[in-house]
Amino acid sequence: MSAQNRIPVGIIGASGYGGIQLVRLLLEHPLVDITYMGGSGSVGQNFADLYPHISHAVNLPIENIEPEEVADRAQVVFLSLPNGLASKIAPRLLAKGCKVLDLSADYRFTDLQVYESWYKETRTDGEVNSKAVYGLPEIYRDRIATANLVGCAGCYPTASLLALQPLLKQGLVDPSTIIIDAKSGTSGGGRQPKTNLLLAEADGSLGAYGIANHRHTPEIEQVCSDLAGQEVLVQFTPHLIPMIRGILSTVYAKLRDPGLVKDDILTIYKSFYRNSEWVQVLPKNIFPQTKWALGTNLCYLGVEVDPRTGRVIVVSAIDNLMKGQAAQAVQCMNIMMGWEESLALPKLTFYP
Numbered sequence: 001m002s003a004q005n006r007i008p009v010g011i012i013g014a015s016g017y018g019g020i021q022l023v024r025l026l027l028e029h030p031l032v033d034i035t036y037m038g039g040s041g042s043v044g045q046n047f048a049d050l051y052p053h054i055s056h057a058v059n060l061p062i063e064n065i066e067p068e069e070v071a072d073r074a075q076v077v078f079l080s081l082p083n084g085l086a087s088k089i090a091p092r093l094l095a096k097g098c099k100v101l102d103l104s105a106d107y108r109f110t111d112l113q114v115y116e117s118w119y120k121e122t123r124t125d126g127e128v129n130s131k132a133v134y135g136l137p138e139i140y141r142d143r144i145a146t147a148n149l150v151g152c153a154g155c156y157p158t159a160s161l162l163a164l165q166p167l168l169k170q171g172l173v174d175p176s177t178i179i180i181d182a183k184s185g186t187s188g189g190g191r192q193p194k195t196n197l198l199l200a201e202a203d204g205s206l207g208a209y210g211i212a213n214h215r216h217t218p219e220i221e222q223v224c225s226d227l228a229g230q231e232v233l234v235q236f237t238p239h240l241i242p243m244i245r246g247i248l249s250t251v252y253a254k255l256r257d258p259g260l261v262k263d264d265i266l267t268i269y270k271s272f273y274r275n276s277e278w279v280q281v282l283p284k285n286i287f288p289q290t291k292w293a294l295g296t297n298l299c300y301l302g303v304e305v306d307p308r309t310g311r312v313i314v315v316s317a318i319d320n321l322m323k324g325q326a327a328q329a330v331q332c333m334n335i336m337m338g339w340e341e342s343l344a345l346p347k348l349t350f351y352p
């Protein structure tokens with residue numbers, strides 16, 4: 001595609017952590033130009049004032065959000081906003097013919113009542129919601145390809161569901177035994193100041209939160225149920241860990257066939273993900289470090305079986321801001337636009 005034919009894209013919520021990741025990725029994308037940036041508190045400032053270290057690469061103001069005007073200037077719009085805002089904006093963008101990728105939870109649920117009860121908010125956009133597709137390409141690639149609205153998967157759900165998918169799809173485990181123990185870096189909480197994310201609170205400490213009631217539980221359950229073909233409930237416990245980026249999710253489940261050993265499961269995983277360039281199934285006895293995924297769109301999986309308990313254990317590592325958020329959204333855009341899926345998606349970390 002020539003430079004004149006590049007697609008204009010907008011980012012609403014450009015000033016946040018998701019926003020700046022999108023800027024980095026989209027500036028490197030050969031088929032798009034960023035033509036609009038929107039926000040709230042940062043309106044009137046230039047993006048380069050907020051992030052001076054990339055002033056050499058981008059010079060755009062943060063503007064008020066008037067969806068019809070945004071649609072005149074952008075064909076694809078990313079919404080990187082706190083939960084509850086996208087559902088007010090996306091319907092108006094879609095009505096004007098935009099393709100929309102929402103990074104929040106607004107369009108992740110097929111049943112709006114589940115969203116309403118977990119997010120404590122009433123929704124009136126049921127018809128629009130019914131057309132949204134869950135944005136996890138390794139599970140719903142075909143549906144994403146024909147969607148105009150994608151509700152990109154959450155960060156913990158992405159790491160956990162990629163670990164669970166082969167087990168559930170092939171009926172290898174008893175779904176009622178699934179336990180997910182996950183840890184996230186503090187950037188998972190976004191750029192807005194929060195007391196628990198202060199250096200003095202988070203550094204040198206590790207704690208669980210949202211036990212038995214974290215909002216990612218119903219999201220994980222929705223997709224697990226779809227994969228298993230039966231209603232699935234999971235035990236999900238997230239932890240805040242004193243690092244900036246990365247999620248490590250360890251999932252446990254009881255194997256239906258106690259005769260299966262590690263080599264069997266590893267063979268199944270390697271075969272299952274053989275065509276998924278963003279999922280790296282590690283060799284026997286190797287388990288991922290979050291550092292390996294930093295800055296990339298990759299998910300690393302390590303697989304183990306404990307013959308004493310009959311449990312399979314899968315360890316999954318992603319960068320919460322990349323495969324867990326902005327890079328996955330760009331991957332979805334590439335699929336929606338019919339482009340090569342890997343455009344602008346980093347595959348190599350900046351290790352160490």
Ligand SMILES: NC(=O)C1=CN([C@@H]2O[C@H](COP(=O)(O)OP(=O)(O)OC[C@H]3O[C@@H](n4cnc5c(N)ncnc54)[C@H](OP(=O)(O)O)[C@@H]3O)[C@@H](O)[C@H]2O)C=CC1
Binds near residue numbers: 038041042065080081
């Ligand atoms: N951080 C992560 O690891 C992940 C986050 N997500 C989701 O992505 C979304 C964005 O997260 P993140 O980037 O971390 O959040 P941030 O807190 O870093 O950024 C939030 C953005 O939303 C804008 N904003 C806030 N309130 C309003 C408003 N009333 N009207 C318009 N714009 C507003 C802010 O703009 P301004 O500064 O101008 O006010 C800012 O750009 C959230 O829904 C989050 O749950 C998803 C996966 C992972």
Ligand SMILES: CC(=O)N[C@@H](CCC(=O)OP(=O)(O)O)C(=O)O
Binds near residue numbers: 104154156186190238
């Ligand atoms: C460390 C931290 O606070 N993490 C956030 C999850 C990250 C996030 O923003 O969630 P989504 O993926 O649904 O957008 C939390 O637990 O609410």
